[in-house]
Amino acid sequence: MTEIDQIIRRPMGARRFGRINWLGLRTLAGREISRFMSVWQQTIFAPLMTAGLFVVVFSVALGRGDREVMGLPYLVFLGPGILMMTVIQNSFANTSSSIIASKMQGNIIDTLMPPLSAGEILAGYLTGAVARAALVSLVIGSGMALLIGQLPDHPVVAALFILLGALLMGGLGMIGGIMAQKFDQMAAITNFIVTPLSFLSGTFYSIEALPPLFRAISHANPIFYLIDGARYGFTGVSDSSPVLGFAVCAGSVLAVCGLALCLLRSGYRMKP
Numbered sequence: 001m002t003e004i005d006q007i008i009r010r011p012m013g014a015r016r017f018g019r020i021n022w023l024g025l026r027t028l029a030g031r032e033i034s035r036f037m038s039v040w041q042q043t044i045f046a047p048l049m050t051a052g053l054f055v056v057v058f059s060v061a062l063g064r065g066d067r068e069v070m071g072l073p074y075l076v077f078l079g080p081g082i083l084m085m086t087v088i089q090n091s092f093a094n095t096s097s098s099i100i101a102s103k104m105q106g107n108i109i110d111t112l113m114p115p116l117s118a119g120e121i122l123a124g125y126l127t128g129a130v131a132r133a134a135l136v137s138l139v140i141g142s143g144m145a146l147l148i149g150q151l152p153d154h155p156v157v158a159a160l161f162i163l164l165g166a167l168l169m170g171g172l173g174m175i176g177g178i179m180a181q182k183f184d185q186m187a188a189i190t191n192f193i194v195t196p197l198s199f200l201s202g203t204f205y206s207i208e209a210l211p212p213l214f215r216a217i218s219h220a221n222p223i224f225y226l227i228d229g230a231r232y233g234f235t236g237v238s239d240s241s242p243v244l245g246f247a248v249c250a251g252s253v254l255a256v257c258g259l260a261l262c263l264l265r266s267g268y269r270m271k272p
Contacts, residue, residue, distance in 0.1 A: 154233045
């Protein structure tokens, strides 16, 4: 029996691509990358401008250039936190905006109809989030190296936490995009959940300076461990153990991506 005969005799609905539809996965991932690269001035270089403004305001206006935090010059302390905060915000925006825009425009069917499993759809969207995070971190990291000569002390650790941050916030962005039914709801998730968690994670200060209650609350925030892990990767200094931070971030990634996978399998709120 020829291969064509075998394909014809397969029952309707049977997958014809093996265990993983690599072609479909590459196509979806390529679409997500092309989507943000088509406006690279806004998605790649605009975050550099925002990060630069944060550095100017907090290091010059507040830090006055001579302040030290955790034994580090404030600018050196601030840089990794700004980088990671920008990475997670862009990762969240990449997946959430893609899904909510497709739902509102009615073309989400173009993602749901092809022979892609829920896991393949999840992987395709997360690939776009990771690619955007990698480019943003490369641009901001290059700016840090040129302006203040700051290179990562532990580059593998820094890259690992950037990857975890992209996966965590990319998965959270997918959940937000699935749950939201209009752009206003998506904006509310960003303004009342993502932004506060980012700003209250030790980006601009050491949590050791906080009262005990707020310090305990900060330790319950997984984004704190992303910021702290990136800071350790760049400076070798951290508020908490990098091993603990890795465990918390990896567990958070599994939980968030697992929930996103369950929502995709159920098809909850994915129809236009």
